Amino acid sequence: MSNVLAAKTAVTCESCNLDKLCIPKGLTRADIxxxxxxxxxxxxxxxxxxxxxxxxxxxxxxALRSGSAKLVSFxxxxxxxxxxxxxxxxxxxxxxxxxxxxxxxxxxxxxxNFCHLPSRQIEALSVNNSAFQQILLQRSCDQFDVxxxxxxxxxxTAEERVAFFILHISERLKARGYSESEFRLSMSREDIGNxxxxxxxxxxxxxxxxxxxxxxxxxxxxxxxxDKKKLFSYLDKPN
Amino acid sequence: MSNVLAAKTAVTCESCNLDKLCIPKGLTRADIxxxxxxxxxxxxxxxxxxxxxxxxxxxxxxALRSGSAKLVSFxxxxxxxxxxxxxxxxxxxxxxxxxxxxxxxxxxxxxxNFCHLPSRQIEALSVNNSAFQQILLQRSCDQFDVxxxxxxxxxxTAEERVAFFILHISERLKARGYSESEFRLSMSREDIGNxxxxxxxxxxxxxxxxxxxxxxxxxxxxxxxxDKKKLFSYLDKPN
DNA sequence: CGACGCTTTGAGGAGATTCAAGACACGTGG
DNA sequence: CCACGTGTCTTGAATCTCCTCAAAGCGTCG
Numbered sequence: 001m002s003n004v005l006a007a008k009t010a011v012t013c014e015s016c017n018l019d020k021l022c023i024p025k026g027l028t029r030a031d032i033x034x035x036x037x038x039x040x041x042x043x044x045x046x047x048x049x050x051x052x053x054x055x056x057x058x059x060x061x062x063a064l065r066s067g068s069a070k071l072v073s074f075x076x077x078x079x080x081x082x083x084x085x086x087x088x089x090x091x092x093x094x095x096x097x098x099x100x101x102x103x104x105x106x107x108x109x110x111x112x113n114f115c116h117l118p119s120r121q122i123e124a125l126s127v128n129n130s131a132f133q134q135i136l137l138q139r140s141c142d143q144f145d146v147x148x149x150x151x152x153x154x155x156x157t158a159e160e161r162v163a164f165f166i167l168h169i170s171e172r173l174k175a176r177g178y179s180e181s182e183f184r185l186s187m188s189r190e191d192i193g194n195x196x197x198x199x200x201x202x203x204x205x206x207x208x209x210x211x212x213x214x215x216x217x218x219x220x221x222x223x224x225x226x227d228k229k230k231l232f233s234y235l236d237k238p239n
Numbered sequence: 240m241s242n243v244l245a246a247k248t249a250v251t252c253e254s255c256n257l258d259k260l261c262i263p264k265g266l267t268r269a270d271i272x273x274x275x276x277x278x279x280x281x282x283x284x285x286x287x288x289x290x291x292x293x294x295x296x297x298x299x300x301x302a303l304r305s306g307s308a309k310l311v312s313f314x315x316x317x318x319x320x321x322x323x324x325x326x327x328x329x330x331x332x333x334x335x336x337x338x339x340x341x342x343x344x345x346x347x348x349x350x351x352n353f354c355h356l357p358s359r360q361i362e363a364l365s366v367n368n369s370a371f372q373q374i375l376l377q378r379s380c381d382q383f384d385v386x387x388x389x390x391x392x393x394x395x396t397a398e399e400r401v402a403f404f405i406l407h408i409s410e411r412l413k414a415r416g417y418s419e420s421e422f423r424l425s426m427s428r429e430d431i432g433n434x435x436x437x438x439x440x441x442x443x444x445x446x447x448x449x450x451x452x453x454x455x456x457x458x459x460x461x462x463x464x465x466d467k468k469k470l471f472s473y474l475d476k477p478n
Numbered sequence: 479c480g481a482c483g484c485t486t487t488g489a490g491g492a493g494a495t496t497c498a499a500g501a502c503a504c505g506t507g508g
Numbered sequence: 509c510c511a512c513g514t515g516t517c518t519t520g521a522a523t524c525t526c527c528t529c530a531a532a533g534c535g536t537c538g
Contacts, residue, residue: 073387076475081391098381126372130365133372140379142337147386148312152320154393155436158526189485197394199527204486220485220535236315397494428517438495443518459503459517 012036016065018089018176023063023117026135034129038121041065043114051092051106051114058096060118061136064088067112068186070195071095073104082195084146085109085169085187089176094140109186154197161196162206163234166216170225182224251275255304262302262330262356265374273368277360280304282353290331290345290353297335299357300375303327306351307425309434310334312343321434323385324348324408324426328415333379348425393436400435401445402473405455409464420464 013024013036023039024032042065045051051062054074069086073095083104086092092114096102126133153161174180185192189207193200210216215231217224225231252263252275262278263271284290290301293313303325310322310331322343325331331353335341365372392400413419424431428446432439449455454470456463464470 073391075391081387081394083387083390095384095387098377098384103384103387123369123373127369130362130369130372133365133369133376134362137372137376137379138337140376147389148320148322148334148342150386151322151389151393151436152312152314154390155320188483197390200484201486201528202526208486427515439516440496440518441494447518 013039018063018065023061023091023135023139026138027131031129031131034125035117035132038117038125040116040118043116045108045112045114047108047110049108051108051112052096052102054102054105056096056102058093058100058102058119060093060116060120060122062092062106063115063117064090064092065113065115068109069106069112070109070187070191071104071106080194082191085191085195087169087172087176090172091139097140109191158196158198158202159206159209160234161198162192162203162210163231165192165196166223166225167228167231167235170228180225181228182222185221185223252278262300262374262378265377266370270368270370273364274356274371277356277364279355279357282355284347284351284353286347286349288347290347290351291335291341293341293344295335295341297332297339297341297358299332299355299359299361301331301345302354302356303329303331304352304354307348308345308351309348309426309430310343310345319433321430324430324434326408326411326415329411330378336379348430397435397437397441398445398448399473400437401431401442401449402470404431404435405462405464406467406470406474409467420467422462424460424462 013032014029024035027035043051045067051069052059054072064086066088068088069092071083071086071092073081073083075081083095086106092106093102095104122136126136153164156164169183169185170180173183187195189200189203193203196203207216207218210231211218213230215225215227217226252271253268263274266274282290284306290308291298293311305327307327308325308331310325312320312322312334314320322334325345331345332341334343361375365375392403395403408422408424409419412422426434428439428442432442435442446455446457449470450457452469454464454466456465
């Protein structure tokens with residue numbers, strides 16, 4: 001038990017290796033000092049477990065420290081729609097800010113460790129610290145940019161979508177210090193297809209075809225990018 | 240010239256008929272008083288003219304007072320992608336908050352009259368008025384919700400998309416006091432198709448088929464919803 | 479080792495696109 | 509006020525991409 005406590009206090013926003021990517025990004029040292037007192041650290045979920053449920057009240061912003069998750073919404077027939085995949089250092093929870101009720105569920109794709117900034121703290125912090133609100137606003141508007149990219153994808157072919165997906169994951173991992181050319185896809189083909197708006201069989205076929213022409217090497221979930229240039233060329237295609 | 244000035248001062252946020260829908264929504268009377276001093280009112284653009292350009296620096300949030308506009312982004316081949324249509328009383332500009340550079344251009348679909356809240360004023364207001372920041376954050380997160388709906392649409396059939404489009408415009412007009420059953424579509428079939436991710440010929444065919452089975456009555460841009468229930472039933476379809 | 483879930487592969491079919499051509503509407507100028 | 513031209517809208521036919529359904533292969537975890 002004391003170990004747990006030790007772990008809880010061992011990592012602060014100041015010492016966390018994600019401090020340049022997570023909420024503190026852009027805040028001053030003093031602001032980060034404020035933040036560390038408010039953040040609820042070291043929360044765990046196993047694969048398939050939920051970080052927050054669609055329909056539940058908004059309780060704050062979440063920052064993934066390790067592991068990955070999917071952000072899923074549901075249409076009126078209960079079909080799952082994967083809005084996004086979340087990688088370590090990325091923020092979660094903006095789907096609940098506007099209505100104070102979460103539109104999405106956040107589900108762990110593997111064991112995840114995350115920090116939680118309770119909404120009451122967000123408000124408290126906001127009153128005294130406009131820099132912090134500024135950051136939050138920017139982060140939520142980041143989402144806007146991401147969504148635009150998503151919209152563009154939706155008028156492209158299945159091949160282009162898959163190419164984009166691989167490159168996008170690669171970029172995000174790179175930004176966080178992981179290998180950009182070799183990584184594990186923590187989500188199933190089904191999840192990828194759902195996210196990209198194509199059938200999982202189509203994902204499978206395209207991934208295989210990319211392998212056949214030696215653009216990538218893929219074995220189950222383990223992916224290696226061989227020819228990044230060619231992968232990019234799928235996005236450049238006119239129309 | 241004095242007429243112009245008179246017009247400029249005649250309408251304030253307090254007296255504007257959109258005050259319950261625009262930025263002031265949720266603010267106290269005192270806050271609105273602050274706001275009215277900062278807002279730049281009565282800006283005009285004619286059909287086809289631009290309110291702000293993609294790539295230009297973010298200069299603030301815009302609120303449409305009359306007329307409609309489209310929010311367009313461009314892919315790397317210069318193809319236009321219509322992110323959203325903007326109706327009177329709706330806000331514009333969030334596409335520039337994150338990076339301080341606009342991702343999108345806002346183009347008038349007909350003559351528009353809009354208010355402009357300069358970004359420096361936004362910052363000034365934010366420091367002293369956390370309620371205002373709260374509102375802005377909420378508005379930008381509203382966008383998140385909207386985008387999710389858009390994602391859902393992208394895995395539906397063309398018929399469902401068109402049905403949704405008509406209903407969505409109808410709802411938004413209703414919320415602003417216009418007729419929900421009879422209105423003018425200010426955008427072209429091309430624009431609608433672009434926005435929905437389908438060919439304009441498909442839009443045309445579907446709209447005609449809706450008319451054939453007497454769900455709507457459409458003549459050029461003038462639209463009348465005859466059987467709203469049936470229109471809704473397209474959205475309920477499993478899968 | 480067996481069962482279950484995930485992935486791959488194939489065949490056939492549906493929905494939407496593309497291309498092409500004609501109808502219509504609107505604004506301009508004669 | 510009408511003729512004309514341009515841009516928008518409609519309609520048709522051929523094509524294609526991707527989906528659906530089905531079944532077999534593979535991997536993993538109890």
